[in-house]
Amino acid sequence: MDQRHDEHVREPIRSPWVWVVMALIVLAGTPLYLPAGVVEPLVFGIPYWMVVSVFFTIAFAALTSWLCLRRWNLVEQREEAAAEAGDGGMSWEI
Amino acid sequence: MGNLSFGGTSGILVLLAYAVIMLVIGYFAGREQPGVRTSVRGYFLAGRGLGFVALFFTLYATQYSGNSVIGYAPEAYRSGFAWWQSVMFMIAVIAVYLVFAPRLYVIAKRESFVTPTDWIRHRFGSTRVSILVAILMLWGLANYLLEQLVAMGQGISGLTGNTVPYQIGVIAFVLVMLTYSWMGGMRAVALTDIMQGIALLIGVGVLLFGSLYLIEGDIGGLTQHVVATAPEKVGVPDMETSVNWLSMIVLIGFGAAVYPHAIQRVYAARSERTLKRSLAIIAWMPFLTTGVVFVVGIVGIKLFPGLSEASSEQLVGMMANEVAGINIFFYLLMILLFGGVIAAIVSTADSALLSLSSVISHDLYGRYINPRSSEQRQVLVGKLVGIAVIAVLLLIAWNPPTTLYNIFVLKFELIVQIAPAFILGLYWDRLRAGPVFWGMLAGALFAGVWTVMGEEELYGVPAGLLGLGINLAIAALGSVAMPRRHDAGEAAAAAKAAAG
Numbered sequence: 001m002d003q004r005h006d007e008h009v010r011e012p013i014r015s016p017w018v019w020v021v022m023a024l025i026v027l028a029g030t031p032l033y034l035p036a037g038v039v040e041p042l043v044f045g046i047p048y049w050m051v052v053s054v055f056f057t058i059a060f061a062a063l064t065s066w067l068c069l070r071r072w073n074l075v076e077q078r079e080e081a082a083a084e085a086g087d088g089g090m091s092w093e094i
Numbered sequence: 095m096g097n098l099s100f101g102g103t104s105g106i107l108v109l110l111a112y113a114v115i116m117l118v119i120g121y122f123a124g125r126e127q128p129g130v131r132t133s134v135r136g137y138f139l140a141g142r143g144l145g146f147v148a149l150f151f152t153l154y155a156t157q158y159s160g161n162s163v164i165g166y167a168p169e170a171y172r173s174g175f176a177w178w179q180s181v182m183f184m185i186a187v188i189a190v191y192l193v194f195a196p197r198l199y200v201i202a203k204r205e206s207f208v209t210p211t212d213w214i215r216h217r218f219g220s221t222r223v224s225i226l227v228a229i230l231m232l233w234g235l236a237n238y239l240l241e242q243l244v245a246m247g248q249g250i251s252g253l254t255g256n257t258v259p260y261q262i263g264v265i266a267f268v269l270v271m272l273t274y275s276w277m278g279g280m281r282a283v284a285l286t287d288i289m290q291g292i293a294l295l296i297g298v299g300v301l302l303f304g305s306l307y308l309i310e311g312d313i314g315g316l317t318q319h320v321v322a323t324a325p326e327k328v329g330v331p332d333m334e335t336s337v338n339w340l341s342m343i344v345l346i347g348f349g350a351a352v353y354p355h356a357i358q359r360v361y362a363a364r365s366e367r368t369l370k371r372s373l374a375i376i377a378w379m380p381f382l383t384t385g386v387v388f389v390v391g392i393v394g395i396k397l398f399p400g401l402s403e404a405s406s407e408q409l410v411g412m413m414a415n416e417v418a419g420i421n422i423f424f425y426l427l428m429i430l431l432f433g434g435v436i437a438a439i440v441s442t443a444d445s446a447l448l449s450l451s452s453v454i455s456h457d458l459y460g461r462y463i464n465p466r467s468s469e470q471r472q473v474l475v476g477k478l479v480g481i482a483v484i485a486v487l488l489l490i491a492w493n494p495p496t497t498l499y500n501i502f503v504l505k506f507e508l509i510v511q512i513a514p515a516f517i518l519g520l521y522w523d524r525l526r527a528g529p530v531f532w533g534m535l536a537g538a539l540f541a542g543v544w545t546v547m548g549e550e551e552l553y554g555v556p557a558g559l560l561g562l563g564i565n566l567a568i569a570a571l572g573s574v575a576m577p578r579r580h581d582a583g584e585a586a587a588a589a590k591a592a593a594g
Contacts, residue, residue, distance in 0.1 A: 012192040012196060013192075013197070013521065026182065026340070029182055030179075030336055030340045030343070031336050035330060037325075039321055039328055039329045039330075044314070045314025045317050047317070047329070049330045053178055057181050060182060061380070064185055064189045068188075068192065068370045068371070068373045068374035072366070073366075075203075075366050079366055079367065080365075083365070
């Protein structure tokens with residue numbers, strides 16, 4: 001089956017805006033833009049800049065994980081169909 | 095790692111139990127697997143049959159070594175809150191995987207690749223580029239392996255209270271590792287990674303639990319204490335530290351993702367589905383590993399103030415001693431922690447060794463030295479070369495170099511130079527072998543010489559990243575300057591194949 005026009009065929013690299021967002025998240029999570037040496041205010045006992053960095057680190061992991069699951073689908077259907085047809089390669093899987 | 099007052103006999107028993115489990119897993123992995131002794135794909139890639147659980151744990155246990163615990167906690171101790179970068183750069187590794195793994199997986203399956211060099215040879219058709227890539231990979235892998243051997247010896251002698259001397263400990267575990275790798279190849283490595291990955295997770299978990307117990311769970315009080323005693327470790331880092339933070343995200347993100355044993359796990363995945371589901375979860379694992387170790391290092395600032403750089407390297411050992419002294423329950427937990435650290439080291443070392451064997455046997459021996467050799471012979475050569483390399487590295491390991499983290503950065507300085515050929519080659523047809531070769535060579539020489547000369551970083555940017563910039567500029571500008579070819583290149587063919 002030719003899946004070239006299948007809307008489910010996806011590759012992370014082909015979503016440029018996602019990588020722009022990711023770069024912005026990484027930049028936001030790195031305290032380049034904050035005044036050096038400042039500790040306060042504390043949020044839940046932790047310096048505010050650390051809370052900001054942790055927030056964007058979570059966003060970084062979430063976006064990366066989302067890309068894996070929702071923006072990556074090149075040969076899955078073909079492989080699953082082949083596996084169902086009994087051509088699944090090795091018989092063992094853990 | 096310092097000697098632990100608790101170690102001794104119970105430590106030896108835990109290590110023995112771990113060794114027996116690894117050997118049993120290796121035995122069954124080899125016994126049930128067809129073609130493990132006769133086929134390079136069977137031995138080095140587990141016949142491309144790694145399912146979700148095995149793939150997840152082998153990616154995890156390979157990416158995180160014992161150094162992620164015993165080397166990173168002292169880093170957090172010395173750098174303070176800025177070491178949160180270790181969580182970000184470990185996520186970055188997965189983000190970089192996403193740049194190339196989806197397409198490379200499809201091509202590798204179609205072309206039956208065994209080593210990363212197979213892709214380079216397929217894409218550029220150039221002997222000099224392939225050999226340079228192989229040399230850079232071997233250098234990186236050997237250094238990586240050496241670091242694991244050093245850490246393994248220190249960990250074992252620490253855990254057993256020096257009952258088992260450094261050298262004997264390393265040799266014993268190296269023999270265990272070589273035995274199960276010999277019996278079951280990649281499948282044995284991946285299946286032992288399940289046990290080793292779980293041991294690491296438990297170990298890191300109990301270290302966090304013990305550390306928080308020592309400060310009575312008072313995180314707010316911990317921060318206030320650090321603010322009062324070491325404000326430079328808790329305030330917004332200066333510009334140079336922040337630039338270095340960002341640089342490490344790029345350097346380790348690209349460097350770790352193109353490590354040969356990392357790429358071979360992409361090849362070994364049973365299906366795209368298993369690969370992407372494994373990576374989707376691994377994107378969160380830095381919080382449970384380097385994130386936890388970060389907290390432990392910060393706790394150390396309160397518990398052991400004023401340690402010198404050399405003394406701080408012993409931080410995990412010191413904390414384990416404190417925690418083990420609470421009662422018998424914590425004592426047993428700390429035994430588990432060190433067992434986990436040893437398991438993590440072994441799991442990283444076995445992956446690096448298998449990958450190193452595959453590059454020598456498949457890319458050098460099978461390609462240039464004896465091209466007519468059978469696959470069975472190549473597998474055998476790979477195994478024997480692996481043993482020889484380990485023997486040489488052990489001799490070097492008897493005189494361990496400076497702090498662990500410095501060796502870690504050194505590896506990435508060179509290995510990251512293969513990234514443009516690897517990744518850009520997938521997407522950009524005009525990228526040509528000549529400029530790629532000269533770019534890679536210039537980048538590697540620049541980074542290597544800069545580091546060996548002991549030059550300071552330039553405004554927080556490591557030499558490896560500067561070398562990567564030079565490398566990329568030569569490869570890209572050189573390719574643009576060359577006349578266009580009329581044939582459709584591999585990048586176009588790959589895009590077509592990926593599209594269906």
